[in-house]
Amino acid sequence: MLEALSRHSYDFAFSLTNTAGCAARIAQEMPRAIAERYVPAMLKGERFGGSALSEPDAGSDFAGIKTHAAKDGDDWILNGAKAWITNAAFGDVFITCAQTDPAQGWRGIASFLVDGRREGFARSLAEALAGGGVIGAGGFTLKNYRVHADEVVSTPGQAFRRAMAGVNQARTYVAAMCCAMVDVCLETAIAYGKERQAFGGPLAAKQGWRWMAADIATDVEAGRLLVAKAADLIARGEDAALASAHAKKFATRMAIGRISDACQLMGAAGLREEYPFLRHLASARVANYTDGSTEMQNERIAAILVG
Ligand SMILES: Cc1cc2nc3c(=O)[nH]c(=O)nc-3n(C[C@H](O)[C@H](O)[C@H](O)COP(=O)(O)OP(=O)(O)OC[C@H]3O[C@@H](n4cnc5c(N)ncnc54)[C@H](O)[C@@H]3O)c2cc1C
Numbered sequence: 085m086l087e088a089l090s091r092h093s094y095d096f097a098f099s100l101t102n103t104a105g106c107a108a109r110i111a112q113e114m115p116r117a118i119a120e121r122y123v124p125a126m127l128k129g130e131r132f133g134g135s136a137l138s139e140p141d142a143g144s145d146f147a148g149i150k151t152h153a154a155k156d157g158d159d160w161i162l163n164g165a166k167a168w169i170t171n172a173a174f175g176d177v178f179i180t181c182a183q184t185d186p187a188q189g190w191r192g193i194a195s196f197l198v199d200g201r202r203e204g205f206a207r208s209l210a211e212a213l214a215g216g217g218v219i220g221a222g223g224f225t226l227k228n229y230r231v232h233a234d235e236v237v238s239t240p241g242q243a244f245r246r247a248m249a250g251v252n253q254a255r256t257y258v259a260a261m262c263c264a265m266v267d268v269c270l271e272t273a274i275a276y277g278k279e280r281q282a283f284g285g286p287l288a289a290k291q292g293w294r295w296m297a298a299d300i301a302t303d304v305e306a307g308r309l310l311v312a313k314a315a316d317l318i319a320r321g322e323d324a325a326l327a328s329a330h331a332k333k334f335a336t337r338m339a340i341g342r343i344s345d346a347c348q349l350m351g352a353a354g355l356r357e358e359y360p361f362l363r364h365l366a367s368a369r370v371a372n373y374t375d376g377s378t379e380m381q382n383e384r385i386a387a388i389l390v391g
Pocket of ligand 1: 142144373374
């Protein structure tokens, strides 16, 4: 489904899957009364949400987050700021990570359900991006925001592990969505190349042009096979850390180069707004950062390979 949507708008699909992922976690991991409060509204598209890990001073170095959670009886009081959060421009249901004890490093991180309609939550200005704006990336601050005991999603020590486990699925989705963007760009270029005449025949008859199209197709095929491998491991409940890192690294990098190549096949026409090339190129750039940057995929792969 995300592949089909991403052919038109990666950004919309990414926004949708963040709300859906948040709703799924609330449904599966939280008490029924809380799930009933949020999940139907999220599924109806009345409320939007996501996962809030990143901060103004901590992105790749997730263990370095500074948003603080202090115990107050059975409740927790949160203070801090989140940045670059999908759907934060308009959403208000966020599974939010906070540090309970800086001396514990990643073991001190817990996650909490934060409701943007409650006291202590203030939305920041959304990021004004040159592309990918539909994702609604933005931030929020928490000032003495009170989390009730039954709104703790993952306890200290569990949140980091849970985030790392969930990220394999997210990485596989992103990889699949990148393959879909390249695929639709290739299809568009081929349709154009069959019509456009140059040097006494269609562009699509020129060997140099055709070979570029064939190279793009090979990369999409390779990306899809890496996605299929990771998705299969996830579906069988097996460890997909390595497979999803390979899939995400390959597909996001490949999308940058291959969307650009498909645009080249179109000549200047590829720059027109009616075509997906530049929109998808901006989204492919975004994909190289979300759910762990390309370099963080390499870190994961190397840690598994080398130790
Ligand atoms: C549109 C959009 C939506 C997002 N949505 C969310 C969201 O919903 N929730 C959320 O929590 N976050 C979200 N993010 C944030 C995303 O997870 C971060 O951008 C990402 O983790 C990278 O962090 P950073 O941008 O702070 O880069 P930095 O961590 O500052 O890194 C800058 C560059 O240096 C590289 N780098 C960093 N450390 C190393 C290293 N040790 N070795 C080699 N290279 C390194 C990085 O790969 C990157 O290329 C979103 C980002 C974008 C752009």
